Amino acid sequence: MNNNEKSLESYRSLLLLSEIAGEEPLSQRELSRRLGIAVGLVNSYLKNLVAKGYVRVKNFPRNRYAYLLTPQGLAEKSRLAYQHLSYFTSLYTVARQDYLDLFRRLEAAGVQEVAFCGVDEVAEVAHLSLRETEVRLVTVMDDAHAGSDFFGAQVVSLLEGVKKSGLPVIISSLKRRDQLVGMLGEMGVPATRIFVAGAAG
Structure with a gap:
């Protein structure tokens, strides 16, 4: 993976963490629509973020799920935001x-x-x-x-x-x-x- 791909990947993680940090519970489909990336890609990013302990999954009735940031996830979001300031410049x-x-x-x-x-x-x-x-x-x-x-x-x-x-x-x-x-x-x-x-x- 080259540096551009790495930057894009961590940027997408930042966007995903930022969306999840909002008030409303979002489905994978809604996250996919907001970020302009395929549902399958959202799914693999979420799995990765859950595995790292940045996001936890909350079950709702009728097989609905919401994604919530953990305290580590909030810290990671801040770290990525800082990193991407220089990336964006x-x-x-x-x-x-x-x-x-x-x-x-x-x-x-x-x-x-x-x-x-x-x-x-x-x-x-x-x-x-x-x-x-x-x-x-x-x-x-x-x-x-x-x-x-x-x-x-x-x-x-x-x-x-x-x-x-x-x-x-x-x-x-x-x-x-x-x-x-x-x-x-x-x-x-x-x-x-x-x-x-x-x-x-």
Whole structure:
């Protein structure tokens, strides 16, 4: 496992611990929806966190479960949050430069308009980089955020975004990068139209 994968794994653990630390009991399906990762992956993270003593499982009637943070889990959440402050500072710097390089390459190739796919904190970094070029953001797509506003653009579903736009699609989420690339591929978007910041090309 390389450093990026390790960082992503501990970041997901932090997100999971943060969601569990909230007031409401959440199912694995709900955690999966909130974090944008598959239920199976949530399950394996939870098993790992339970095994380490960070999370305990509480049974409810009708085979429902809730996940609760233990005191060790609270301490681990704080440790991970501190660790990720420095990770995010470097992530921000690297992502900012990677997206800027990508947009400058597209600009040099004559691209004037792009679509974003994926709305999270990385999308905001991508948007900042885009504003340093003449390339315009026309479409923003993300099933989980459809109907919301992203810097003045209305977010649409992937299906709607793909249908109405033949533009280059920028993957603007780090956490869900592979998932979004896969979904776009299934919708028939050619790989030559999908761009990932930091990828050689």
